[in-house]
Amino acid sequence: MNYSIIRYIVGMTLILEGALMALSCIVAVIYGEPAFWALAVTVLACVVLGLLLRGKRPVNRVFFTREGFVAVALSWLAISVMGAVPFVLSGAIPDPVQALFEAVSGFTTTGASILSEVEPLPKSILFWRSFTHWIGGMGVLVFLLTLLPMSGGFHMSLMKAESPGPSVSRLVPKVQTTAKILYCIYVGMTVIEVCLLLLGRMPLFDALTLSFGTAGTGGFGVRNDSIASYSVYHQVVITIFMILFGVNFNAYFFILFHRAAAAFKMEEVRAYLGIILAAILIVTFNVWHYGLFGSLSKAFQQAAFQVASIITTTGYSTVDFNLWPEMSRTMLVMIMFIGACSGSTGGGIKVSRIVILFKTIRKEIWTYIHPDGVTKVRVDGKSVDHEVVRATNVFFAAYFAVFSISVLLLSIDNLDAVTNFTAVAATLNNIGPGLSLVGPSTNYSVYSSRSLLVMIFDMLAGRLELFPLLVLLARNTWKNF
C-alpha cells in the first residue's frame, strides 16, 4: 500500500476544507458573532494539519483501487472530525460525539440532527452546518480532482470510490474535465435556486442555506419547523429542485451539449420520475381520503414535497408525516430505500441498481421457463456487463448485512422497533428524519453515544456506498503482502 500518496490526499483534503470553512468565518464577521473564533481556530488547525500531512509531493505514484478507497474513506473521516470542531468550540453542541454526528450528518448529506432547537444557534454555525451538505453532495474529492493535476489511474480510482452508482461513466475523456463539468452544473443549479428563492422574498441567509441543503440533498434547515413556515411558492421551488438534484447529472450534461433526446431516453431518469409520480399520487389520495388536508391540491402539494424530500434523500419536511395514515408512512419508508439516481447528489440504493435488480429477477424467471435460453440484462438498450450485475447483487447483500447489524446494535437502547428500523434506514440512506421517535418533529438525541457512533458509521457507509469503508476495515488492506 502506498501510504505516502494517501497521506498527501488526506492532507490536501483538509487544506481544502479549511479554505471552504473560511467562508463561514466571513459569515461570522458579517453577523459579528463570537463563533468566529471557533471557526477561525478550526480553519487554522485544518490548514496546519493539512500542510503537515501533505508534506512533499510523493515520489511513489503507485495508485490502485485499494489506495483510492482507503484515501477516500480516510479523507471523509478526517473532514468529519475537523468539521465537528467548530460545533464543540462554539458551545453549540458541547458533546463531542453529538457534534461528530452532526458533522457527519452534514457531510454525508443526511440531515439527521441531534438538536431540538436550531434557531438559537449562531448564524455562522448554521451556515457551516448547511454548507457541509453542499460540500459533501458532489463530493469533496471530486472537488479536489478539479484542482489537482495528476495523471493516469489516479483520478479514476478516486472518482470510482466517491461517486455514487454501480458504474462510473466519463462524460469526456479526461476525468478532471468530467469533474469540472459536474461542478459547473452543480454550482449553476445552486445559483438558480438561490435566485428563485430570493424572488419569493426569502432572506438571503435562508435562501443560501436552504439551497445548499437542497443541492446536496442534505436536509438541515435553519428554522425549528424545517420548511413548514415558508410560503407555498418557496415550498414548490424547493420541491422541484430536490427532484432536479436527484437526477443523474449525465442527463444535464446531455442537455447542455445539445443531446436532450439522449437525456430523456435515459432509462434510469424515466424510472426515477415514474416512481416519484406514482408515489406522489398514492400518498396524495391516501392523505386526502383521510381528510388531513382540505383540498386535493393542498394534499398534492404536501405529498409532492414529502415524497420528493424522501426519495432524493434530502429530508426537509413541511408537515409531520409521522402522523400520516399507515399507507403513506409505509410508502415513504419504501422510497427511502430506493433513493435517487446514480451520479446525482442523493443517497439510497439508487434507482439504477433497482432497475438492474428488477431486470435480473425478470431474467431469472425467464431462464426458469427456458432453461437453455440465453438472455442479458439490458439498460438503455445496451447489455449490462456481467461484472456490473454481480457488483449490484453484492452491494445489495452487503447493504442488508450492514442494515440488520445496525438495527440490532441500536436495539440495545431499548427504543421501539419502528424507531430503530427507520433510524437506520434514514441514516444509511442519508435521508434524515425517520418515523416515530426520530420523526420530522423529533430528533436523534434520544439515542446514546454508542448508538450515535453506529449511525455515524451508517451515514458514512451509505454516502460512500459501503465498500470504501468496508475496505478500510478489512485486515487484508493493511497487510504489506
Next chain:
Amino acid sequence: MRIIIIGCGKVGRTLAQQLSEENHDIVIVDTNSKKLQEFNEEVDAICVAGNGASISVLEEAGIDVADVLIAVTGSDELNLLCCLVARKVSQCRTIARVRNPVYQKDINFIKESMGISMIINPEYTTAKEIAMLLRFPSAIQIDTFAGGSVQIVKFKLLPEFGMSGQPMYKLADRLPKVLICAVERDEMIAIPRGDFVLQDNDLVSIVAAQEDCQRFFRDLGLSTRPVKNALIVGGGTLGYYLAQQLGESKIDVRIVERDRSRCELLCETLPAVSVINGDGSDRKILLQSGFLSAQAIVSLTPIDEENIFLAQFAKDRTKAKLVTKVNRLAFDSIIQKLDIGSVVYPKYITADNILQYVRAMQNEVGGSVQTLCHILDNRAEALEFSVKPDSLVANMTLAQLSRRLKKDLLVCSINHNGNVIIPKGQDSIQPGDTVIIVTTQKGLQDINDILAR
C-alpha cells in the same frame, strides 16, 4: 485534440498513455471489453467496446468531433477499413498500421487512394532503425532531428577514452561542437551540468551535427564506418526488410532461419543474401554460419528470451556489434541493465513515429513541438521546438536564458537557417530557429514551457 485509437494492444496503450499525458482527449476502441476495463483504470480515456470499423461504434466514440483516428489492431485489413470508414463519415486524419510486406510495395497507392494520412509499417521502420545502427556501429542509439542534420547519439564510456573522473567543464576543449546532453548510470538519468563528473561505463548521449559527430567518434578512436557483414538470426518480416536494406548498402548479409519454406522464400526474393536453414539457438549452426567472425549480430527471432540469450552469448564470444529485438515492454528497465548493446523495441518505434506525426499535426494548429524522442525508456525526452516571433525566449542569449530555465533541462542545439549551433553563453535564439531541448521534465508543449515559473 480529440484522438480515437482503435486497438488496445501494446502500441495502442503506449500511444494512449503518452497522448493523454500530453493533454489530448483519448477515446480507445477495442472488441475485448475485459481488456478495456483494465485499461480504464490505468489511463485517463473513454473506452468504447466494439468493432472500430462499424459506423455506430465510431459515432459512439465521437468520430464527428475527432481530429485523428489511429488504427493499430492486429489486422492490417481491419486497420485500413477503419480508416476508410472514418474518412467517409468525418473529416479527421487517419493513421493505420499495415505490416504485411505484400502491401508494402503498393503502400503509396493505398495511402492516396484511400485518403489515409499516414501508414506505418513497424517492421519496415524498425529495419530502417537497425540499418542506421549498423552503418554507425559505435553508437548504441541514434536519433535524428532537423531533417537528419542533427543527431543525438548514445554510446558507452570506456576507460580508454580518458574522459571519466573529470568534471565536464574540463572536457569542454576536447569536445568542440559536441554537447553531452544526458548520462545514464544504473537507475539514474542525469541532464549534466558543468560540474558533473563522468564515470566509466556511463551511457552518454551527445548532440552534434552529423559530421561533427563522426569526427568526435574518430577522435575517440572508434570506428565510424559501416560494418562489412551482418548475421541476422530470424528471417521474419523484420529480417527480410533489414536484409534488403543492408544489401543496398553493400553489406554482406547472412540469415539463419528455422523454417524451411520461409528460407526458400527468402532465397527467392533476396538473391544476394545467403540463407541458412537451422535453429538460431543451436550452437553448432551458429558457429558454422560464421558467428565468431561476424561484425554484427542481429537477433530478431519472435521470442524475446531467445534473442537476449543469443546476444549474451555473442557478447561473451565475439566483439561484434549487437542488436537485439525485444517485443515485450514490461521489463525494459532490466534489459537496459544487461549491457547487450543496442536493443530495439518495435512497439516503441511504432508509437514514437505515430506520436511524431500527431505532434506535427498539432504544430499546424499552434503547438510547436516538431520531433520528440525518448532517451531512456520514457524517463527523458529530446524535443525539437520551432521558435515563433512572439515566443518569450526569442532574441534571448543563452546566458540570460540559463538563469530562468527549469531544472533538469538543457538547450542542446540551435538550428539557425540550416546551420547547426551547439550553443554557448553568447549565442541567442532567433525567431524561426528550431531548438533541441533534452529534459527529464514531462509534458512540455511549447518552447515557452522551458522557462521556470
